[in-house]
Amino acid sequence: MWKIIISITMFLYFKSFAVDNHEFQLSDKKDSLNKEFPYAILGQNYGILNKDDLLENEAISKPVPFRSKKSYPFQYWQCFEVKKTTFICERGIYDKSEKDFMSMFIITIRKDMFEQKYINNKLLNYRACLEFLKEWKDYTDKEKYVCISAEFLNEEKIKTNVIWNWIFHRFKTKKGCNSFSSHECI
Amino acid sequence: MTKKKKITTQKRIVKKVIKKKSNSKIITLNKLNSSTAKSSEKIKTPIVKSVHPWRLCPYGEHWVRTHEMHVPPSKTHPTGYMTTRHEHCARNPSGKDQLYPDEIQEISQKKFSEIKNKPCPNDLGFKNKLVDGNQYDDLIAGWTQYWNEILQPEIPLDPNVVKALIASESRFDPKLLANKRNSDSARGLTQITNETRRILGGEKGELKDHYITLTKEDLNDPSVNICAGIRWLFRKREVASSILKKQASWEETIAEFKGTRKAKTKEDKEKIMNIYKNKLEILKKCGKL
Numbered sequence: 285m286w287k288i289i290i291s292i293t294m295f296l297y298f299k300s301f302a303v304d305n306h307e308f309q310l311s312d313k314k315d316s317l318n319k320e321f322p323y324a325i326l327g328q329n330y331g332i333l334n335k336d337d338l339l340e341n342e343a344i345s346k347p348v349p350f351r352s353k354k355s356y357p358f359q360y361w362q363c364f365e366v367k368k369t370t371f372i373c374e375r376g377i378y379d380k381s382e383k384d385f386m387s388m389f390i391i392t393i394r395k396d397m398f399e400q401k402y403i404n405n406k407l408l409n410y411r412a413c414l415e416f417l418k419e420w421k422d423y424t425d426k427e428k429y430v431c432i433s434a435e436f437l438n439e440e441k442i443k444t445n446v447i448w449n450w451i452f453h454r455f456k457t458k459k460g461c462n463s464f465s466s467h468e469c470i
Numbered sequence: 471m472t473k474k475k476k477i478t479t480q481k482r483i484v485k486k487v488i489k490k491k492s493n494s495k496i497i498t499l500n501k502l503n504s505s506t507a508k509s510s511e512k513i514k515t516p517i518v519k520s521v522h523p524w525r526l527c528p529y530g531e532h533w534v535r536t537h538e539m540h541v542p543p544s545k546t547h548p549t550g551y552m553t554t555r556h557e558h559c560a561r562n563p564s565g566k567d568q569l570y571p572d573e574i575q576e577i578s579q580k581k582f583s584e585i586k587n588k589p590c591p592n593d594l595g596f597k598n599k600l601v602d603g604n605q606y607d608d609l610i611a612g613w614t615q616y617w618n619e620i621l622q623p624e625i626p627l628d629p630n631v632v633k634a635l636i637a638s639e640s641r642f643d644p645k646l647l648a649n650k651r652n653s654d655s656a657r658g659l660t661q662i663t664n665e666t667r668r669i670l671g672g673e674k675g676e677l678k679d680h681y682i683t684l685t686k687e688d689l690n691d692p693s694v695n696i697c698a699g700i701r702w703l704f705r706k707r708e709v710a711s712s713i714l715k716k717q718a719s720w721e722e723t724i725a726e727f728k729g730t731r732k733a734k735t736k737e738d739k740e741k742i743m744n745i746y747k748n749k750l751e752i753l754k755k756c757g758k759l
Contacts, residue, residue, distance in 0.1 A: 345597070355748045357637075357641065405742070406661070406728060407728075407729050415651065437748075467645070
C-alpha cells in the first residue's frame with residue numbers, strides 16, 4: 285500500500301515537469317501577441333518580442349503546438365531572466381585547418397531540477413565562440429530579460445533532473461536581436 | 471626513309487578521341503605494330519581514364535558555356551572589342567578530372583529530372599514562404615548518383631543521408647553563412663568552408679583526383695554546393711576509414727563531416743549527431759507507418 289502511495293507521489297512530482305503542467309505553458313492569454321501567435325512563445329515575452337519576430341519563424345516552418353517528446357523545425361521563443369542564464373564556450377580538441385580548438389557554446393537556464401540548454405547546431409572555433417560570448421554579454425548587460433528562439437531537440441532525464449535541449453538560432457533583448465549565423469535576425 | 475625516322479614512326483602512338491554530344495568517352499589508344507621494335511624501344515601505353523557519361527568533355531578537360539569576352543586592344547583594334555566565345559572544352563591545369571560551375575549547372579539542368587532514386591519527398595517541416603525542404607530533391611538525387619558511379623563505394627550513398635545532412639547543416643537555406651562575421655566560414659546547403667573549397671580545388675594536395683574548382687560565391691548555388699558537399703563527404707569517408715582502421719559507415723562519415731570528433735564531450739557529439747539522425751529517421755520511414 286505504502287509503495288503504491290510513494291509511486292503515485294513520485295509520479296505526480298516528476299509529471300509536474302512535463303509540458304502540460306509546466307510554468308512555460310501559455311497561461312497569459314491577455315497578451316495580444318500570444319493570441320495572434322498561439323504556439324510561438326512559451327511563457328511571457330516581457331515586451332521584448334514583436335510581430336516580426338514571430339512572423340520570421342512562421343516563414344521557415346509551419347507552427348505547431350510545443351511537445352517535449354518530439355523534435356520539430358519550428359522555432360519557439362522563450363524569455364528568461366538574464367541573471368538565471370549562463371553562457372559558456374566549451375573547448376574541445378585542436379583542429380589543424382581551423383588553427384584553433386573546436387568548441388561548442390551552451391546557454392543554460394536552470395530552475396530547481398529542470399534545465400534548458402541551448403546549443404549551436406555545429407562546432408565552431410574557440411575564437412568565434414569567445415567573440416559571440418562577448419556579444420551576448422554586450423546585449424544582456426543591464427538588461428533584465430533575454431529571449432531565445434530555438435528548435436526543440438530532445439528531452440533528457442538524468443536521475444531526477446530533466447533537461448530540454450534546444451538548437452539555438454537567435455536571441456533578443458531590448459537592445460536588439462543577435463545571432464551567430466546569417467539570415468537569423470531580420 | 472632513314473632508319474631513325476622509321477623507328478620514330480613506329481614509336482608514334484595514335485590517339486583517337488571520339489566525342490559525341492550525348493556521350494563523351496575516351497576510347498582505346500592504338501599503337502603501331504611494334505613487332506619490329508626492340509625491347510628497349512617498347513612503346514608504353516598510357517592508362518586512359520574515362521569520364522562519367524554525363525560529362526560534356528573528355529578526361530582532363532572541362533566544359534565552358536558560351537559567353538561574351540573582351541578582346542584586348544591591338545593594332546587592328548586599338549580599343550579592343552567584345553566577342554562571343556562559343557561553348558567549348560578547356561584543358562584542366564591539373565591534367566586531372568575537374569568540375570567547374572558551368573558544367574555542374576549544365577549537367578544538373580539536362581540530366582537530373584529523370585533520375586529515379588530520389589530522397590523521400592518529405593519536407594521535414596520546412597515548408598513555408600522562404601523554405602521548401604523538397605526543393606532540392608532532384609539535385610540531391612543527381613549528384614548522389616554521379617559520385618556513387620564515379621567513386622563506387624561498397625555501400626552506395628543513400629540520397630536520404632544527403633537530404634538529412636542538408637537539413638541539419640543549413641535548414642535548406644542555400645545562402646546560409648555559419649558565422650556571419652567571417653566570410654570564410656561554412657557556407658550554403660552543405661556548409662562548405664573556404665578551406666574545404668580550396669582542398670576540393672586541388673590546392674592543398676589532399677585529393678588525388680576529381681577536383682571541383684569554384685569560388686566562395688559559387689558555393690551559394692545549390693547545385694554547385696551539393697555537388698561539392700557530396701564530393702567532400704566521400705573524402706571524409708576516406709578520413710574516417712583511416713582513423714577507424716576499417717571501412718567507415720555512412721553514419722561514421724557524417725560524424726567526421728560534422729567534426730564531432732573534436733567536441734569536448736560524448737554528450738556534445740551525440741547532440742550534434744541527433745540533429746541529423748532525427749531528420750534521417752523521418753526520411754527512412756518514407757511512406758511507411
